[in-house]
Amino acid sequence: MSGRQHRETEIARRIRAKGLAAGRTSAQIADEIHEACAAHFSTSRIKAHRLAYGIALADVIEQVRALFERDSKAMPGIGETLLSAYESGLKRPGPEYLHYLCTVYRVEPVSLGYDSPCICGHGHRMPGVLAAIESKERAQRPAERERELVIQPVETEPEDEENENILRRTLLNSLQADANLADLEGPVLGACEGIRRRMDETLVSASVSAAMLDQWEESTISFGRQYTTAAPLRLLCDVLLELSAVRTAMSRRQPIDLQERLCRMAAQLAGLAGMIMINLGDHRLARSFFRTGRTAADETGDRALRAWIAARESLVPLYFGDAREALTLAKKSRDMAGSTPCAAQAMAPVVEARALAMMSNGETKKEIVDQAKRALARARNAFAHMRPEDQEDVAFGYTEKQLYFYQGDVLTKLGQTIEAEVVLDQALEKYEDHILDQTLIRLDQAQCRLIDGDVQEAVSIATRALNMVSDEYLTDLIMRPAVQLERAILARDASAPGLDRFSAALRRSKQPEMKGGDG
Numbered sequence: 001m002s003g004r005q006h007r008e009t010e011i012a013r014r015i016r017a018k019g020l021a022a023g024r025t026s027a028q029i030a031d032e033i034h035e036a037c038a039a040h041f042s043t044s045r046i047k048a049h050r051l052a053y054g055i056a057l058a059d060v061i062e063q064v065r066a067l068f069e070r071d072s073k074a075m076p077g078i079g080e081t082l083l084s085a086y087e088s089g090l091k092r093p094g095p096e097y098l099h100y101l102c103t104v105y106r107v108e109p110v111s112l113g114y115d116s117p118c119i120c121g122h123g124h125r126m127p128g129v130l131a132a133i134e135s136k137e138r139a140q141r142p143a144e145r146e147r148e149l150v151i152q153p154v155e156t157e158p159e160d161e162e163n164e165n166i167l168r169r170t171l172l173n174s175l176q177a178d179a180n181l182a183d184l185e186g187p188v189l190g191a192c193e194g195i196r197r198r199m200d201e202t203l204v205s206a207s208v209s210a211a212m213l214d215q216w217e218e219s220t221i222s223f224g225r226q227y228t229t230a231a232p233l234r235l236l237c238d239v240l241l242e243l244s245a246v247r248t249a250m251s252r253r254q255p256i257d258l259q260e261r262l263c264r265m266a267a268q269l270a271g272l273a274g275m276i277m278i279n280l281g282d283h284r285l286a287r288s289f290f291r292t293g294r295t296a297a298d299e300t301g302d303r304a305l306r307a308w309i310a311a312r313e314s315l316v317p318l319y320f321g322d323a324r325e326a327l328t329l330a331k332k333s334r335d336m337a338g339s340t341p342c343a344a345q346a347m348a349p350v351v352e353a354r355a356l357a358m359m360s361n362g363e364t365k366k367e368i369v370d371q372a373k374r375a376l377a378r379a380r381n382a383f384a385h386m387r388p389e390d391q392e393d394v395a396f397g398y399t400e401k402q403l404y405f406y407q408g409d410v411l412t413k414l415g416q417t418i419e420a421e422v423v424l425d426q427a428l429e430k431y432e433d434h435i436l437d438q439t440l441i442r443l444d445q446a447q448c449r450l451i452d453g454d455v456q457e458a459v460s461i462a463t464r465a466l467n468m469v470s471d472e473y474l475t476d477l478i479m480r481p482a483v484q485l486e487r488a489i490l491a492r493d494a495s496a497p498g499l500d501r502f503s504a505a506l507r508r509s510k511q512p513e514m515k516g517g518d519g
Contacts, residue, residue, distance in 0.1 A: 008041040012051035019052075026052045027107055045113035047087035049105045057083050063104045064097070076100075095119040095171065095238075115212065116245070119168045163198075164244055166191040171237035188233075192285060195240050196273070196292050199247045199266060213261050216246060220268050224395030227272065228434035231472050232279045239276065243269040260300055267296035271309050272395060274316075279436060281476020283320040290316070307337035307344030308396065314351045319477065323358035326351060343390050343398040345382035349375040350406045357413035369414050376407055394434070401430035405437055409444055417448040424448070435473050439465050443481050450488060459489060459498040466505040482506055 012033045019029035030045070030052035037043035043051075050060055057080040068076050078097055085091040086101075093101060095118075098109055102124040105111075109118050118124070166187050223239050230238075246269065250262050274289035290313035297306045314329035330351035337344040353375035360368045383391065383403055390397035404427035411420035424445050431438045442465035450458035462485055469478065486506060489496055 004041060008037055008043060009051070011037055012043075012048075013054065016052055016054055026105075027111060030105075030107075030111070042089075044087050044089055045111065046101070049107065049112060050087070053105075060101075060104060064100045067100050067103055099172070115215070116241070117164065117168070119172045163191040163194040164241055167195075167237040167240055171234060171241075189282070189285070192236070192240060192273070192277075193288070195244045195247070196270065196285075196289055199243060199250075199270065200292050200295065210258070212249075213258060213265075216242065216265055217261070220265050220272075221396075223269070223272055224393060227275065227395040228437075232276050232475060233472070236273060236276045236280070239269055239273050243273065263296045263299040264302065264305060267293045267300065267305055267309060268396060270296060271312050275312055275395070278315055278319060279475050279477050281479075283316050286316050287313070303336055303338060303340050304342035304344065307333045307340075307342060307348070310336055311344040311347040311351060314348070314355075318351060318354060318358070319480070323355040327355035327359075330355065341382070341385045341387065343386065343393070343396065346379045346386060346398045346403065349379040349382065350403070350410070353379070353410045354406060354413070357410045360414060369416070372410055372414060376410060379403065379407075401427060402437075404430060405441055408441065412444045412447050412451075415451055417451050421445065421448050435469055436475075436477060439469050439473075439478055440481065442468075443478075443485055446485060447488070450485070450492065455489060455493045455496045456498065458485075459496050459502050462486075462489075463498060463502040463505055466502070471508075479506070 015032050015036060016029050019032060024032075026049070030049040033051050034043055034045050034048035037048070050057070060083060061078060061080060064078055065075060068074070076097070082091065086093050086097075092114070098112075098114060099118050099120050101112065102109055102118050106124050108124060109116060170188055219242055223235065223242070226235055226238075243266065246262055246265050250259070250266065253259075254262060270289045270293035274286045274293060277283075277286035277289060290309060293309045294306070294313075297309050300306075310329055310333035314326045314333060316326075317323070317329065318326035330348045333344045333348040334352075337348065353372040356368055356372040356375065360372075380403065383398065383400070386398065391399060393399070394402065404423055408420050408424035408427050411417075411423060414420075424441055428438065428441050428445075431441065442461055446458040446462040446465070449455075449461060462482065466474075466478075466482060483506070486499075486503060489499060489502075493499075
């Protein structure tokens with residue numbers, strides 16, 4: 001132990017001894033240690049709580065492991081190095097580790113220096129792992145309890161708190177085991193709609209610190225990166241909890257520059273929620289979230305952001321059966337973007353091309369093929385002029401792999417199978433982490449083989465594609481094209497070899513009822 005650490009520990013030990021003698025709680029002692037040591041030793045709040053208990057890093061690790069074992073979970077990867085990084089501020093604990101650290105210290109996240117609420121949705125001030133150490137605290141006088149320094153998060157209204165608790169419970173369950181898509185029904189849907197509606201109310205009626213805004217903006221960008229890798233339901237809970245926090249801040253009048261940043265985050269988070277709702281197959285809530293995103297984006301005056309929302313919204317009718325509306329929204333997005341280099345300039349023409357291909361109903365009319373290919377050419381040109389950072393952002397930007405994927409999808413629907421297979425192969429090479437798009441690409445490849453008359457190979461490719469997807473990703477976004485492919489195969493050859501295995505993979509678990517077109 002260095003001399004600096006030794007002095008910090010000695011000061012903490014004296015404060016702890018005096019605090020215990022006076023009958024103070026460990027939370028009170030931790031506050032005193034933080035107040036005395038933060039300026040000289042940069043002692044964090046989470047470290048102050050460990051020092052208040054007079055225990056070592058190894059003791060905390062063992063208690064966390066005991067809690068994991070109690071909950072029948074695999075042993076966690078947390079060790080002294082990682083906990084030390086939390087205490088020094090180099091790293092921030094994820095939702096699950098934060099929950100268990102709060103359980104160990106019997107405090108809320110804010111007491112450990114973290115503003116976000118715990119995913120469990122209930123308090124941690126209860127007898128638990130450290131009950132023996134804390135036995136004296138239960139006998140302290142009421143007057144001493146009143147001296148306890150408690151830092152409370154921004155006060156939330158009952159309706160918001162209930163919605164957030166539903167999402168936190170869902171998120172905690174999804175961390176413990178694979179989430180069932182049926183969990184999206186009932187209370188979870190109500191919580192999603194409640195948070196979205198409250199955001200609408202705030203935007204219509206509407207000082208947070210700049211540091212807090214920076215943190216929220218970083219979280220929003222992080223959620224965008226997770227869009228390609230995280231399970232949809234789990235990510236939805238994270239996004240909506242953040243949206244709820246932003247709404248709470250917006251309910252209080254803010255300086256104009258901060259208000260604009262909040263509106264931007266609200267638009268991005270609402271748009272991201274709409275994108276996830278598309279993946280989960282709920283087009284009604286997807287449209288509602290995009291509408292909320294439009295309201296927020298309008299407050300910023302940012303053409304690129306408004307165009308991005310419109311382009312993303314155009315995917316709802318595209319996926320749920322109204323190609324003409326998708327075409328209209330895509331053109332609206334293109335008009336909003338104007339000459340501003342942005343993601344929507346590349347994305348909107350691709351949606352136009354996909355809508356035109358759908359409207360062709362598989363007939364390779366030269367006029368439609370030419371229009372669609374001209375739209376793809378505009379998309380490639382716009383992509384070349386985008387900023388490099390936007391070309392790498394799969395959620396708020398538009399990437400090269402997305403461009404390849406959707407080009408292949410358009411060419412497949414137009415019956416241009418030779419070109420389509422080349423582009424789809426290139427797209428599949430670039431998609432290493434997004435199982436949803438990988439599966440859609442493989443279904444397009446199967447469709448190409450079917451168009452070319454190789455029914456057996458089409459069935460084989462489609463079966464392998466579905467077998468690579470876990471149940472939590474078998475959303476309506478995947479089921480719809482898979483069912484359409486099955487119908488096309490049946491129409492071509494109902495006795496095709498392997499068709500029974502494809503049908504079994506398609507129906508291997510109970511799926512939500514297939515929804516009709518956008519209504």
